[in-house]
Amino acid sequence: MSENNILGTNVIAQIGILVHDIEKTSQAYADFFGVENPGWSLTDTVDKAETEYKGEPTEARAKLAFFDMGSLQLELIEPDEHPSTWREYLDEHGEGPHHIAFHIKGMKEKITIMEQNQMPLMQKGEYTGGRYAYMDTFKDLKIILELLENDN
Amino acid sequence: MSENNILGTNVIAQIGILVHDIEKTSQAYADFFGVENPGWSLTDTVDKAETEYKGEPTEARAKLAFFDMGSLQLELIEPDEHPSTWREYLDEHGEGPHHIAFHIKGMKEKITIMEQNQMPLMQKGEYTGGRYAYMDTFKDLKIILELLENDN
Numbered sequence: 465m466s467e468n469n470i471l472g473t474n475v476i477a478q479i480g481i482l483v484h485d486i487e488k489t490s491q492a493y494a495d496f497f498g499v500e501n502p503g504w505s506l507t508d509t510v511d512k513a514e515t516e517y518k519g520e521p522t523e524a525r526a527k528l529a530f531f532d533m534g535s536l537q538l539e540l541i542e543p544d545e546h547p548s549t550w551r552e553y554l555d556e557h558g559e560g561p562h563h564i565a566f567h568i569k570g571m572k573e574k575i576t577i578m579e580q581n582q583m584p585l586m587q588k589g590e591y592t593g594g595r596y597a598y599m600d601t602f603k604d605l606k607i608i609l610e611l612l613e614n615d616n
Numbered sequence: 617m618s619e620n621n622i623l624g625t626n627v628i629a630q631i632g633i634l635v636h637d638i639e640k641t642s643q644a645y646a647d648f649f650g651v652e653n654p655g656w657s658l659t660d661t662v663d664k665a666e667t668e669y670k671g672e673p674t675e676a677r678a679k680l681a682f683f684d685m686g687s688l689q690l691e692l693i694e695p696d697e698h699p700s701t702w703r704e705y706l707d708e709h710g711e712g713p714h715h716i717a718f719h720i721k722g723m724k725e726k727i728t729i730m731e732q733n734q735m736p737l738m739q740k741g742e743y744t745g746g747r748y749a750y751m752d753t754f755k756d757l758k759i760i761l762e763l764l765e766n767d768n
Contacts, residue, residue: 469649475686497623533628535687535688606713
């Protein structure tokens, strides 16, 4: 890995796809790939997730469903109506792919370096065992990057 | 692998991203991930590629650039102005992710089975050592699937 790699990795861990109806689309994936429907889980409430969108706390939550697709996960995301990158992108672009995600170490430092490179933080939050950040890399990379930091 | 898996695989081999300026976006990826700019190659002319879009031959070509991102490739695609799924999707959705690709065996059979499942063939063509097909899976899976069949 080059020391010039800002993230310290180039391994894509997830592809995130925005949907209107996670139960319907999950079942379509399960049927097509011959796997069990994994069901969905709801992201934590703002008091626990500390969700921030554009620098402000937001009550936004989303239903998530994960499918193992080789070495990476395909993540389906059905956001609620509160402000989030998920809701904004879904309203602007319609259903479809939203981001690719990478596992990183040192979230604060990575966010600082990316912001110095004109890639602003869009949204961040906590989940059990870790935290995430969506970075606005669209102008340069033509896709949003999500950083994932797990404690273990 | 379940025998109910239509493709015979669930391993994502590529993510394809549509761009307006492949040289600019390739350089942005090279800079961000600390790798060499791989340059781009042009798809073959219609006489060699036998490119068909919506059942008709098309002169459409695209510039392609590939980055190795863990176990899969990230493919940048800059299409020309002739009719193709690339051009149509770029005009409708703007720059951004277009498809995920899977390596399969038995292209004709896979296309037939998918069409029987209301997932029509959108575009196909040949490349040196293999062939590809874009299938319209958007209605069910919220992303286009590409099938890749290499001879070796």
